[in-house]
Amino acid sequence: MRELLVVGIGPGHPDQITVQAVQALNRVDVFFLIDKGDAKSGLNAVRDEILERHVADLNFRVVEIPEPPRDRSPSLSSGAYEAAVQDWHEARARRIGRALASELADDGVGAFLVWGDPSVYDSTLRVIDRILACGVVEFEYAVIPGVTSVQALAAAHRIPLNRIGEPIYITPARRIADGLPEGLDSAVVMLDSGFTAAVLDEPGLDVFWGAYLGTDDQALIAGRLDEVADQIAEVRTRLRAEHGWIMDTYLLRRRRASDPSDA
Structure with missing residues (x-):
């Protein structure tokens, strides 16, 4: 057969x-x-x-x-x-x-x-x-099975996906257009046709973004969302124009007082 x-x-x-x-x-x-x-x-x-x-x-x-x-x-x-x-x-x-x-x-x-x-x-x-x-x-x-872009993103930024005891939430971008779901402090966002997180009006969010993960064209940006959102959107637009396509993934995380001062 x-x-x-x-x-x-x-x-x-x-x-x-x-x-x-x-x-x-x-x-x-x-x-x-x-x-x-x-x-x-x-x-x-x-x-x-x-x-x-x-x-x-x-x-x-x-x-x-x-x-x-x-x-x-x-x-x-x-x-x-x-x-x-x-x-x-x-x-x-x-x-x-x-x-x-x-x-x-x-x-x-x-x-x-x-x-x-x-x-x-x-x-x-x-x-x-x-x-x-x-x-x-x-x-x-x-x-x-294979290595996912989610794993590659965490490895590239040298971060765990979840804090101690937290769930791991993976979602398409259309579901975070109004913010992170109630009760969740972290979300891995995939299938984003733009950079949906740029429109979020929630203070205290950090972002860990990556495109072309694992390839020679890999691009990484991390920081406070309100400080790097425009940069990510600009870099994403430029890279997509250069290559004709883009695959990117990012982690959004609510900041805690116990977190390091920089994402």
């Missing part, structure tokens, strides 16, 4: 990939890649470097699957946003299912490479469930 591997490859540095992931990559006959266009060419180059560095036998095939369109309108209501994502997942499932049926032999091993880890804000596993449910193609699959 066909086998599909969903491999977390970390946030970008070729060395931030696990031994288990390297072993998995070396079993693959066909790599299935979602083609997101020329804007993500930098990501493609990093992915290619990972394969060149870690796959001993380069006698594999790469099958690119065009990314279906998706409604990313910031004005979408919560219900409309979820419906748009569901439609996007369904379109992805149809395209990927057809590719698996036509491009992967009955006894072949295929793989999807997932930035970071497949369990953190990635649609691949949900799409796989849809493919199996529709019965177009049969396969077994396994998930190989």
Whole structure:
């Protein structure tokens, strides 16, 4: 039976990939890649470097699957946003299912490479469930975890994600537009199309921001939010223009009297 591997490859540095992931990559006959266009060419180059560095036998095939369109309108209501994502997942499932049926032999091993880890804000596993449910193609699959951008952010800033006894809260940016949730003093923010934290009018917040984490283009800024928000927004805009894409993550934290004087 066909086998599909969903491999977390970390946030970008070729060395931030696990031994288990390297072993998995070396079993693959066909790599299935979602083609997101020329804007993500930098990501493609990093992915290619990972394969060149870690796959001993380069006698594999790469099958690119065009990314279906998706409604990313910031004005979408919560219900409309979820419906748009569901439609996007369904379109992805149809395209990927057809590719698996036509491009992967009955006894072949295929793989999807997932930035970071497949369990953190990635649609691949949900799409796989849809493919199996529709019965177009049969396969077994396994998930190989990876280093997340959240871990890479904390390592780059040399900070723990939580204070003693605190929960770790990870959220898309749209959920902190009105401030941190009640009762939480820290939040890791992902999937931000801009720098949402810049509009927060809450004193006493520190921010630890990072872009292109783990790569040669890594950029880091930390400090009091009200002092560095404009700098982060400006640097983020410039970097996105230079590269054509950006992946960034940041930690927001309410300051305590016992914290160091500088973030």
